[in-house]
Amino acid sequence: MSWVSRWSVSRLGKAQSCQRLIYLDAIMNYRARFSTSSAIQGTLTHVGVLEHYHKKNRPLRVDEIQGGLDEAMNKVANKQDSPVELTDRIKAEAYTRGYIEWADKEGDGSSAMSDDYVVICIEQEWTAVINDVRFTGIFDMVRYIPETQTYQIFELKTTSRKEALDVSSSYWRDLTYSNQPIVYAVALETMLDDENHPIQNMIPDDAPRNLWNQAELEFVYHIINTTKSKPGQKKTVRKRKSETEEEFAARKEENQETLDEWAEKVVEQYKSDMTKYFEHKFILLPWEIERKWDEIIDIIYMTNSSKHFPRNTGSCGDFGGCAFRKVCSGDEKLETSDRLIKKDVRDDIKLAEF
Numbered sequence: 001m002s003w004v005s006r007w008s009v010s011r012l013g014k015a016q017s018c019q020r021l022i023y024l025d026a027i028m029n030y031r032a033r034f035s036t037s038s039a040i041q042g043t044l045t046h047v048g049v050l051e052h053y054h055k056k057n058r059p060l061r062v063d064e065i066q067g068g069l070d071e072a073m074n075k076v077a078n079k080q081d082s083p084v085e086l087t088d089r090i091k092a093e094a095y096t097r098g099y100i101e102w103a104d105k106e107g108d109g110s111s112a113m114s115d116d117y118v119v120i121c122i123e124q125e126w127t128a129v130i131n132d133v134r135f136t137g138i139f140d141m142v143r144y145i146p147e148t149q150t151y152q153i154f155e156l157k158t159t160s161r162k163e164a165l166d167v168s169s170s171y172w173r174d175l176t177y178s179n180q181p182i183v184y185a186v187a188l189e190t191m192l193d194d195e196n197h198p199i200q201n202m203i204p205d206d207a208p209r210n211l212w213n214q215a216e217l218e219f220v221y222h223i224i225n226t227t228k229s230k231p232g233q234k235k236t237v238r239k240r241k242s243e244t245e246e247e248f249a250a251r252k253e254e255n256q257e258t259l260d261e262w263a264e265k266v267v268e269q270y271k272s273d274m275t276k277y278f279e280h281k282f283i284l285l286p287w288e289i290e291r292k293w294d295e296i297i298d299i300i301y302m303t304n305s306s307k308h309f310p311r312n313t314g315s316c317g318d319f320g321g322c323a324f325r326k327v328c329s330g331d332e333k334l335e336t337s338d339r340l341i342k343k344d345v346r347d348d349i350k351l352a353e354f
């Protein structure tokens with residue numbers, strides 16, 4: 001019997017990080033009820049940027065970006081049954097509008113406006129059965145460059161970590177050797193190899209289907225460095241000797257930035273400062289993939305053959321803090337915690353349509 005029948009990059013990370021976490025998440029099927037602010041910003045920014053990818057002949061208009069983000073914000077709010085902070089929605093708009101400037105000026109035309117490549121798919125859910133294991137994921141974008149016979153898998157990431165802008169940092173060492181490029185590469189290889197797979201209709205007839213012998217595969221990360229900024233004082237104010245507490249409080253109130261003023265500032269900042277965006281790409285080699293794929297299969301085997309799912313308390317603070325901390329500490333119960341929600345398993349067994 002397999003404890004976990006569907007695997008994803010996120011589940012692999014959880015299984016590697018803490019066996020109790022994969023148990024609570026993928027076997028007991030619980031998740032955090034509320035999304036973190038950084039996760040919401042990431043989700044909304046994906047909506048904005050991927051919508052931009054869809055526009056083949058022109059950049060998105062501001063009203064289109066705002067409309068798409070408002071709709072996505074409402075979906076997140078409905079899902080967690082709690083409103084989304086407007087500052088997160090505004091930041092996502094700033095990141096998206098800045099990204100569009102960057103992609104057209106400094107990126108390699110990721111707005112899909114070039115004849116040099118063929119866009120195969122954008123924001124495409126996929127399912128692939130590899131070594132009898134079902135994997136699912138979402139391609140942000142896959143392109144094919146006929147001249148060099150190269151497939152490119154694009155992945156957009158939002159992060160507040162400054163090291164993400166330095167390719168020699170530990171951030172990139174970890175990301176380059178992470179599970180995602182490997183899983184996505186093997187999934188694409190499997191789809192290309194399957195002559196009945198719908199992806200065949202999206203690829204030019206003369207493009208090679210044998211990934212490793214006839215074509216190259218490049219993994220392309222696009223990074224957006226996020227901000228912790230929030231509306232604050234327009235300029236530094238100090239209490240004057242002649243001033244009462246009430247007068248000082250009134251002056252501070254007057255000096256407080258409005259949401260609109262702050263929004264304008266953040267959007268301008270992201271539209272003008274291209275150092276907040278970064279691209280890193282690398283070619284994936286077959287021997288490298290083979291070696292790392294074995295490790296991935298080991299993780300799955302370890303989980304699915306496990307009789308115990310022990311806690312790893314060294315991981316509780318990872319990724320902004322584990323959602324199950326109160327349950328693991330015994331302060332809350334899985335079934336009654338207000339912070340957790342039982343997942344709809346229909347989502348889990350739903351086959352991605354691709």
Ligand code: SF4
Pocket residue numbers: 018019020021024311312313315316317322323324325326328
């Ligand atoms: S709180 Fe810590 S021990 Fe518990 S599931 Fe999360 S990472 Fe594991």
